[in-house]
Amino acid sequence: MGRYVIRRLLQAIPVLLGATLLIFAIVFALPGDPIRALAGEKPPSPQVVEVLREQYHLNDPLLLQYWYYISGVLFRGDFGTTFQNVPVGDLMKATFPTTLQLALTALMIQAVIGVGLGLWAALRRGKAEDTMILASTLILISVPTLVSGFVLQLLLGVKLGLFPIAGTSEGWYSFLLPGFVLAGGSIAYLTRLTRTSLVETLRSDYIRTAVAKGMNRRRVVGRHGLRNALIPLVTFLGADLGNLMGGAVITERIFNINGVGSLLIRGVYERQQPIVVGVVTALVLVYILANLVVDLMYAVLDPRIRYE
């Protein structure tokens, strides 16, 4: 197991290097001049522009620029600075925990609601509850975050005053509503996935065996069915953590949460390569780690899977 983990982590190195190069090149290829974008309405003098371009190596070829960047990261732990001279490392340190907290809250919410509703629907298959749950997941999938975010903010935050309207000043509690909004589509998807998985599992031969052994329904479903049905869900939950972190932009905007999404948007608008590359690389790392955890979870849940 330990060797397997180490091998997987070593494999992550070329992936991360490749990802950084790719993102670096994409930002490089974007039209527009970052220095002019920085200056805004009033154009700076050509001399100033030239000095700044030299300072940020903007006149050098792509690969050389990339080398300056990646050697800084690798040898000095320096993720570069913004044009405002703020270290990108500090920005990421300030925003990542916030977004991670938001994403984890969303993940918890979708695991509880999605799996719960899915199990309920599967056990009441073909009955009224099942149809209702399936219909409501359809609605949940169809409503974009932009709508559900503002509506819930207005309804539960402003009108009813149940949740904080914006910001993160109230700790975990202030993440609940944004977390739910962020989890929205995933809740619906997970509900359907859980339902299908359990229905499928309950049709298998070993469930018939459990019934033939004289186990009551509670035990048949809860002990013999559930663990098998959960295996495919772990993949979804793991992969979704990355999606939630990267997709938190809109939610963060609506609820005025200072997270990775806002930072990334700013980086793209201002063509600040170090911000974009730093943030995206960190997100890639989250994906890789989440997938590794998923694979390890598999081995825990399914004894047929072993890593050596």
Place this chain on the structure above:
Amino acid sequence: MAKTKNDLLPSEGGFGNEPLLAVDNLHVEFHTRAGVVKAVNGVSYSLSAGETLAVLGESGSGKSVTAQAIMGILDMPPAVIPKGEVRFRGTDLLRLSEDARTQVRGQRIAMIFQDALSSLNPVFTVGWQISEMFRVHRGMSKRDAMKKAVELMERVRIPAAKQRVNDYPHQFSGGMRQRIMIAMAIALDPEVLIADEPTTALDVTVQAQIMELLADLQRESNMGLILITHDLGVVADVADKIAVMYGGRIVENAPVHDIYKAPAHPYTKGLLESIPRVDLKGQELYAIKGLPPNLLDMPSGCAFNPRCPYRQDNCVTDVPPLHEISGVRSSACHYWREVLDGS
């Protein structure tokens, strides 16, 4: 004398006591989108303690569905049991509440299935799965139940049982997995064991071992054994009597030696002739012509008539009743005398 199948329980005359298990005029239907599938149409058979009944038939003959109806493990719906009784020691199981039936299942009537790998839960150790019987039904502690599991694994002759009790099903070979299924089924000394094609998925040599094991276990505990199979060769040594099923009905009922000596139904005859024989090596193997009946669209009259070499006009119009041949023997063929004489 033409008796109908309904007032006839073939084995009772031969054993003269209340049977352990009696299936009486059982009907099972599946209500599907394509229509009503009549999988079992008035099947009756009985089983005494210590007796082995082989239920023979091809896929779709209703042999497994009958067994699942006895166990109460049919998915209802789509399955419906419109008529019939399953009497276990005189009690009709079909009238019991679900709770009461759960008490019978596994403890008094147990069942093993064809594919042992898919029938065992992949995420629990075999020891866990066997000992579950003792923990749930006998309230034993984990440790004691595990000890019993090891004993059972030894009883079904799994080598190094103690070391292997914490292994998972996928770590065992096909024959060993079926032994684990058997260990689980006999855990609580059931009075009836139903084995649904227990050796079909196994190598021939392993088949023989499993059959031998089942026969030995039955002798030790005097349980009634229902052996469901499509393989006449498997049942010859172990069965006391045979019920041959076709198209959801029993077409022939007989003690095992009678049936091998002289079948009384054209279908049974066809089955016997299609067994490969050493003395006929090199000759083309006999096969019953045609295909099994479509349960959604059964032939009129006798279900076997489109494939039957003895067919006469009335076979297409009249459903043959189960004719009594002797106290222990019956055949659902209008021309059973001709079949019997011809073989």
